[in-house]
Amino acid sequence: DVKVTQSSRYLVKRTGEKVFLECVQDMDHENMFWYRQDPGLGLRLIYFSYDVKMKEKGDIPEGYSVSREKKERFSLILESASTNQTSMYLCASRKQGWETGELFFGEGSRLTVL
Amino acid sequence: GQNIDQPTEMTATEGAIVQINCTYQTSGFNGLFWYQQHAGEAPTFLSYNVLDGLEEKGRFSSFLSRSKGYSYLLLKELQMKDSASYLCAVTDSNYQLIWGAGTKLIIKP
Numbered sequence: 755d756v757k758v759t760q761s762s763r764y765l766v767k768r769t770g771e772k773v774f775l776e777c778v779q780d781m782d783h784e785n786m787f788w789y790r791q792d793p794g795l796g797l798r799l800i801y802f803s804y805d806v807k808m809k810e811k812g813d814i815p816e817g818y819s820v821s822r823e824k825k826e827r828f829s830l831i832l833e834s835a836s837t838n839q840t841s842m843y844l845c846a847s848r849k850q851g852w853e854t855g856e857l858f859f860g861e862g863s864r865l866t867v868l
Numbered sequence: 869g870q871n872i873d874q875p876t877e878m879t880a881t882e883g884a885i886v887q888i889n890c891t892y893q894t895s896g897f898n899g900l901f902w903y904q905q906h907a908g909e910a911p912t913f914l915s916y917n918v919l920d921g922l923e924e925k926g927r928f929s930s931f932l933s934r935s936k937g938y939s940y941l942l943l944k945e946l947q948m949k950d951s952a953s954y955l956c957a958v959t960d961s962n963y964q965l966i967w968g969a970g971t972k973l974i975i976k977p
Contacts, residue, residue, distance in 0.1 A: 758910070794876075794969055796955075796966070796967030796968050796969050796970070797955070798967075799964075844910070856901070856916065857911075857913070857965075858913075859910035859911045859912070860910055861908075861910045862909075862910065
């Protein structure tokens with residue numbers, strides 16, 4: 755059963771803390787994505803990665819960074835968490851060359867910043 | 869700008885049929901996706917349309933009209949488990965995905 759696994763389902767952090775959100779996929783996909791999902795808004799792309807060591811900014815990269823050291827793992831980093839980063843974070847992956855192919859999503863990490 | 873519109877919430881009765889509409893204005897078009905997302909769970913793929921017409925997959929069908937910038941998802945023989953949010957997303961000319969805010973579907977017995 756193919757899977758995208760996000761390390762933490764629920765996190766509570768304080769303003770200014772550094773936050774790591776981990777995502778691992780077992781499908782040998784080249785493309786990986788980080789989205790945030792907020793009520794009343796569509797999914798917004800934070801960063802994506804076409805392959806190992808590669809990263810591209812999405813629509814809302816400010817306040818975030820990413821790391822892709824291994825093909826199966828894509829990490830999202832909040833260097834100094836702020837309350838406006840309270841959100842649901844979704845990781846997704848897709849096979850390279852399948853730009854019109856489906857995304858496979860993790861179950862999400864719900865982050866609350868106090 | 870790029871925009872995807874879909875109703876915020878819809879209610880339907882178990883056993884009935886419901887149509888969820890999606891209209892889009894994007895820079896180019898390379899296909900339209902529908903995803904289902906149960907509360908607290910990952911979105912899962914339902915359908916992909918790139919040509920005009922109706923694609924049927926069991927109880928679910930998806931329709932596309934590129935000239936009108938319009939799609940709908942049709943759910944037949946509704947079951948309680950169909951209560952979920954339904955997300956419409958369009959791939960633009962740069963192959964970037966533009967997402968609608970989603971339609972929350974409530975099924976009543």
